[in-house]
Amino acid sequence: MITHSHEHDGHSHPPTDARQYDRAFAIGIALNLGFVLVEAFYGWQVNSLALLADAGHNLSDVAGLILAWVALIASRLHANERHTYGWRKGSILASFLNAIILLLAMGSLGWESIQRLQHPEPMVGETVILVAGIGVVINAVTAWLFMSGSRTDLNLRGAFLHMAADALVSVGVVLAGLLYLWQGWQWIDPVLSLLIAAVIVLGTWSLFRQSLHLMFDGVPEQVDLPAVREYLLGLPGVCDAHDLHVWAMSSAEIALTAHLSVGGDTDRDALLRTATQGLHERFAIDHATIQLEHDSGCQLSCSR
Structure with a gap:
């Protein structure tokens, strides 16, 4: 799913x-x-x-x-x-x-x-x-x-x-x-x-x-990309984050897309709400598009 x-x-x-x-x-x-x-x-x-x-x-x-x-x-x-x-x-x-x-x-x-x-x-x-x-x-x-x-x-x-x-x-x-x-x-x-x-x-x-x-769609200087990746990997139920892209939509707006691998028992709606809210509060990223991918080998225990 x-x-x-x-x-x-x-x-x-x-x-x-x-x-x-x-x-x-x-x-x-x-x-x-x-x-x-x-x-x-x-x-x-x-x-x-x-x-x-x-x-x-x-x-x-x-x-x-x-x-x-x-x-x-x-x-x-x-x-x-x-x-x-x-x-x-x-x-x-x-x-x-x-x-x-x-x-x-x-x-x-x-x-x-x-x-x-x-x-x-x-x-x-x-x-x-x-x-x-x-x-x-x-x-x-x-x-x-x-x-x-x-x-x-x-x-x-x-x-x-x-x-x-x-x-x-x-x-x-x-x-x-x-x-x-x-x-x-x-x-x-x-x-x-x-x-x-x-x-x-x-x-x-x-x-x-x-x-x-x-x-050229470079990562805005105020965004710490490794910190963004670490934040996403630290979300409950997330085992992997890939295809992570961050760029400026305008001179004052930042966008993000990412694929997150999650376990089958993950509350996906709660995860998406938490992720987007955290991206806004921590990194001023207001335009986030996150795709969740089911990974049968991913368990809740793997999240940080």
């Missing part, structure tokens, strides 16, 4: 309230798009590489925010006969693309900084400081809007990292302006831009690596 347990339906149940971030995305996109226009205008007026590069970076982040928002909306679409898991995987794809966009933006910033370092140019320090200071506030506020969700959702983490990175770049631009006014160092603008780009690349690499891992 074979028994199955499916602890999910065709709808999405993300751990974070996805709709609460609609307003955060709308505010973040509007603020950053407006700031891009202001920063690009004044960067062009005062010939500041830091401001122009930061404006380009902010524009890429607006695209990243839009991408993350679209993925969040797509994750709410119900499953159908063509997409039995819905569009949840889109949040992982958005995380990956956001990491790529951010890495490319920092590569561009680094290249421009090297070019400007070879040919330093003067800048209007006061204007640079004022515009970048506004950017610090806007980016910090936008990052704060996604801070709580970034702890549990990789897609929201991508949005948070984008905004936090922008805030850091803007802080660097302010410092460049202050140091220029103080010492008159024309090289300080590209040097600080290089340092900031390096810091952001280091911080973004984890997002890139994790999202790429999940795109």
Whole structure:
């Protein structure tokens, strides 16, 4: 006899309230798009590489925010006969693309900084400081809007990292302006831009690596697969666990399938309830599909 347990339906149940971030995305996109226009205008007026590069970076982040928002909306679409898991995987794809966009933006910033370092140019320090200071506030506020969700959702983490990175770049631009006014160092603008780009690349690499891992159905980093196997083997009546697979359905949802060999005297309904509840409580796995297989040689005494 074979028994199955499916602890999910065709709808999405993300751990974070996805709709609460609609307003955060709308505010973040509007603020950053407006700031891009202001920063690009004044960067062009005062010939500041830091401001122009930061404006380009902010524009890429607006695209990243839009991408993350679209993925969040797509994750709410119900499953159908063509997409039995819905569009949840889109949040992982958005995380990956956001990491790529951010890495490319920092590569561009680094290249421009090297070019400007070879040919330093003067800048209007006061204007640079004022515009970048506004950017610090806007980016910090936008990052704060996604801070709580970034702890549990990789897609929201991508949005948070984008905004936090922008805030850091803007802080660097302010410092460049202050140091220029103080010492008159024309090289300080590209040097600080290089340092900031390096810091952001280091911080973004984890997002890139994790999202790429999940795109190929890798086991989420927060899940200890040996511990999951040990837990299943320790259930009453279970003698063997095989065909165990754990993967991410979305940037915030984890799924599991497994075959468990049990003895003939095992209370299968109770076992399935215990297994799915334990997987939820211990490993945050809410989408578990367990197949029970009768093993005539399996006795209750073999369970731990």
